[in-house]
Amino acid sequence: MDIHELKSVCTQVRRDIIVMTNKAGAGHPGGSLSITETLVALYFDVMRGIDPKDDKNPNRDRFVLSKGHAAPGLYGTLCERGFFGREEFDHFRQLHGILQGHPDMKKCPGVDASTGSLGQGISIAVGMALGAKHTGNPCHVYTIIGDGESDEGLVWEASMAAAHYKLDNLTVILDHNGMQIDGTNDQVMSLGDVRAKFEAFGYDLIEVADGNDMEQVLKALHTPACPGKPRFILMHTLKGKGVSYMEGQVGWHGKAPNNEQAAQALKELEG
């Protein structure tokens, strides 16, 4: 798939995010829109062994959405990748639906880990990478964490373990949009020098100036692993990217667009 096609998939995933959150009247559009390029790059270009017909292939690369509330972004991506049809969006956050409010590996095809309790996904990803090393599985494990999520101590415990066990089969991606529920990172709990902190924990760190630019995202994700070190990609993103009234707005963290707002967003997202 060339870069134009990947960008076009991103637009479609953004439309999916708007459609499903609007239908459900709930969900987290802001932090889903900020990671759309990363998700599409992973599932359509970077990850190996991804096959909707064989989603349990033991050697497939794994993905853990540690910031599990960005489920609409993941669901849109999995849907466009062929894991299920768009009709499932009608049941997003509904009783008996496969698209639970937060990703459920037991219910949704293509989901490698159940997440939602912040901090846990990165630790689970560390366990997957460690388990892969232990069993000789050649897979690579990717996880996206949030900057708000990085308030959780577990993010740092997991990072320490990733470096200790030299997990060069692990890539941790930070969706650094600068915002969380109660305000900006700096208002709620400052991350300080986020780059220096994660580097100090022993990662091989790559910084991406615009995490919503597909070229930059692909370049970072395709950078060969540094032997003996886990990879960290500090991805600067824009919360609500692609929908004018959501961009850079804290208030669109966990709020669904109403019909009028959804119509406007879909108009803006016409490929």
Added chain:
Amino acid sequence: MSNEIRVTPTGEKEATRVAYGKALVKLGEQNDKVVVLDADLAAATMTNAFRSAFPQRHYDCGIAEADMVDIAAGMSTMGLIPFCSTFAVFAGRCYDQIRNGVCYPHLNVKFGFSHAGVTLGEDGGSHQAIEDLALMRVLPGMTIFVPSDANETYQCVEAAAKIDGPVFIRTARLPSPIYESRPFEVGKGRVVKDGKDCVIFTCGIMLEHTLEAVKLLEENGVDAALVCFHTIKPFDVALTLEYAAKCGKVFTVEEHSVIGGLGDTVASVLCGKGSFTFKKIGIQDRFGQSGKPAALLKEYGLDGASIAQQVLEA
């Protein structure tokens, strides 16, 4: 004529935590998918034996119990069977990871949590788990074992590896008598002594002390039945109902808070099933404290004499 005691002491003593460590080595020889995780307590949880035997299959996660549990969750998705080992008191500290990381997706992770109860002794109340069973019981899909001696610990560890899903094994620091090995079936209680006047339901290393109580009761003309459960969940409802109906007077004895543990498990089984005299003997909604194990058992009403007295007074 009194009813005979159906357990035979071997004359040896061993803490169930020690047996847990040895059982892991045995299991490790049989099943190469078994890996052991620790949080810098391998010397206390006795998993250092496994670490010596299989250094490549032992992972220390540092003093980070929450991380240990989620790392185990991740490893289990790669086909491994991780046994997480730490103190039972830390079940609360990594509870969200046990709940959301392991139980919610029903992953194949085992928890060998040791040093439960006040018999931990000198380290005191900050380290004496009195609530771990309550925490574990409410988790859907969790199997809970509380072995009463070394042999039962082996059986619980072996059974845990065969169960596809989360299993919690509660062990103790205090050495306790080893009884001759008996047949083991997950979810089945064991009648230790039959009786007609009352029944005592117990679990774990309280077996030793309830046995003493039963003998004291017999000297006082009370023919008490004694039933010991190595599995708290799934619970042996049929046996519980049978003995409660037969004896009418029901006592539960546990080295755990009387809130949420064995006593409440039995209470929930009996509720609506008849009229019984019922008393929960255990830690009465207080924390533990430092002391010698024997002194602590007496303080909390859990030594043989105290148990017998509470039964006689009921």
